[in-house]
Amino acid sequence: MVGVLISMKLAVLRRSMSAGRAASMVTGALIGLALAVGTIVLAVRIDPSPISSGLLSLVFLGWTLGWLLGPMLTGGDATLRLDYFTPLPVRPGRLAVGLFGASFVGVPPVMTLLGFLALVVYGARYGVVPALVAVPGAVLLLLFVVLISRVAVQLLGSAMKTRVGWELSALLLAFVIAFGNTWWFMLEFLGRVFGGQWASTVVSFVNALPSTWPVLAVEAAQRSDWLAVGEALLGLVVVCGLLLAVWALLLSRHMTRSSSGTKVKRPIVVGTARRRILPKNPAGAVVGKEMRLWVRDPRRARFLRIAMWVGLLIGLMPLVDGHTIMLPWAGLVTLVFAGAFSANVYGLDSTGLWLTLVTPGVIKADVRGRQLAWLLMVGPFTIAVTVVFTAISGQTWAWPWVLAAVPALLGAAAGLIPLVSLLAAAPFPDRRDSNPLDGFNDESADQVRMQIFSMLLLQIVTAAPAVLVVMLGMLRDNAPIQWAGVALGLVTGVLYWWGFGRLAAQRLHLRGSELLLLMRKGARAQAQAASASSASDPDAAKVDLPRGVVVVLTLLILLAPILLIPQGIVALILSLTGSNVRTWFAALYLPHAYQVPAAVAFILLGALGIWGIVSITVRNAKAQRLRREAVEEEKVPVEVA
């Protein structure tokens, strides 16, 4: 069973390999490798002692949390869907073992095992026997993290079938994103809590976690306390066995009711007031349809809900340590995340596009209606939160910043959403019983992730002109310049809305039928057809980008925002406002005189990265156009003949 499932998974992976997927695998592998090497370096650098063991335990807890929460962020690995095996006469226990075996095929388990070798390295510092004890310890730890991750995904999947579970899962994911972006504000707070009177409680809590047991086993081996070694390792075996049993139980429950009751049902109100308010013309019809879909489609509703929570949490969480500096930005964060998650709005409709294509003369109305509906869904919340939070934060200096950024970003997001989703559509059909967590697991997954990152980046770039003017005004202490930035935000916002929307409508007008084909056949089949005969659709040739370049592009897209936003802009703001938060802002560790230049240098580096992304993309587009022209020239004589 295990062997069959592993070779099946490998076959699926091989067939679904594309430049985008390869790039995302390589990027994931690089990040995983960095973390693994970091863990090993830690084990080499620290001197063996109970305190060092505690540190290592915390690092392993970090790995475990990564396995628990990672699938929520990335969509996890569902190469082998459970539904494939429901008709087979296999007991759930056996299936669980088989799938468990297959889940070790992939980059993350390999990188994790590499990281866990740190335990062997650490044991070797104590001696040969502790090192030998560390070997089964590391392997058991790997089994543990893989199992707990599988159980968590399965549990969350079933929890999301209820309304409460659905809301909680969105909140949890938002918390993970928000914590990842604000932990530096809370470091002191966390240090106070865990370092003070709670310290001993924290230590015994961490020691009680199975992820710490292999470390305890190594320590016990050093003391030649063989009973404790046995307890720790056997305990981990038992925990793994229990997790496997729970997982098998969850699988069997899923298998026997796989085809019903999977979604949140909400009563449909027939003929709501909205219909009466909206104009009864084509654009009004699109707005009405879209707003209903934003509320009813669980995938869309989830995106907006997560964005809402991310904004609120990023604004509010630093308050635990009295930092009000993030409050003004909460609305903007919601806006940016909502924009990024919505960047697949056409892909979400998948082949439903045919209705737009067979209806004469509605393309402009379709694009504008989608833009307007999205603005109506996100705009009021963003504006209200921004105004209220900025007012109560007392950060009066922030007013021109947010007043410039909100209109610019609202316009940019509403303009970019249809454009990006038409330029890089990732077909993502709305299935009747799909687990919303499966969202990112289809073949389009990598493209969806790239879309989200690109959209985050594009929105930042588009907001830059207005924000830079405000920043200039602040640096010069010149209020009129700051307010000019606000005006620029308003003007650019309107321009983005109008211009990007117009480009999107043109795109849909010119290439609507090709898009429908892509929705039907999937991005990859399309690309294969195109590379076999580039004449049939020159558009899909964009996958021809060499894999190395794709990897560089992916890394730039991942790195540039980090350099530009936290290390650059946020550090600059913190330095200018004289905040005492330093944590991971590299520039703030410099003497005060060098902080601003360093932050500006980070901004420039981030901008350079963005320029790199744009120039690679533009060059690729140009190469494509030349290829297309060459193909078309070739085609002419054929047609004459």
Next chain:
Amino acid sequence: MQSVTQLRKSDLPVGDQGASALKLAGLRKVYGSKVAVDDLDLVVPQGSFYGMVGLNGAGKTTTLSMAVGLLRPDRGTSEIFGVDVWSDPVQAKTLVGVLPDGMSMPERLTGRELLTYTGLLRGIAPETVDERAEELLSVLELDEAERTMVVEYSTGMRKKIGLATALLHGPRLLVLDEPFEAVDPVSAATIRTILERFVASGGSVIFSSHVMALVEKLCDRVAVVTKGRVVAKGTLDEVREGRNLEDVFVDLVGARTRGAEGLSWLAS
């Protein structure tokens, strides 16, 4: 139902009255190395009930998609009542009603909402949209599913709501891809009756199918498609030549029916 077929005459869209309902000339589509549709020609005369038959993968869906402007042909033309689908799409799309096979819809709308929005998008007056939607839902027996979203519909219901969107604007030609596939007998009979009335009052229909008996019963004209080409076309009697359509079809597509040999282990 009365007015659904009559509205065709009341707001008769422009188009060349003497032209064929649908005229495909030299249509070609290549996917990779596979020629899906190979220089296909086909004419659907006005008022005809045209059946297109072929094996799975013969190119029926590709052809019909190209005919209505959902798929761009590599070359060749499609004209609906003399209006070129690719050079004057707005005019052509006003004249035709389309039911594609296996396509999504705005899944989280109810049937009535779908019809209402489609009607408003087509610029039909709101009151007319409401009247027609009401009537279509009741004739197609979808009014019971008032509070059900399309994503919850059965295959038969999906076909029927698709047909309703195709009929809503009172087209003169219907292009239907596998309208009877996976549809229960009662729904199929409803769809048949609607289509027969549509043709009786002057409309033209072309649909694809691989149920020969149905095509024989409904159609006055038939085209046999195999490997992207039309290998036989004309009136039903011309194609049948006195035999039954199924035998003619099997001969034409050169298929050999299997299933008699092998599988000795099955139920032994």
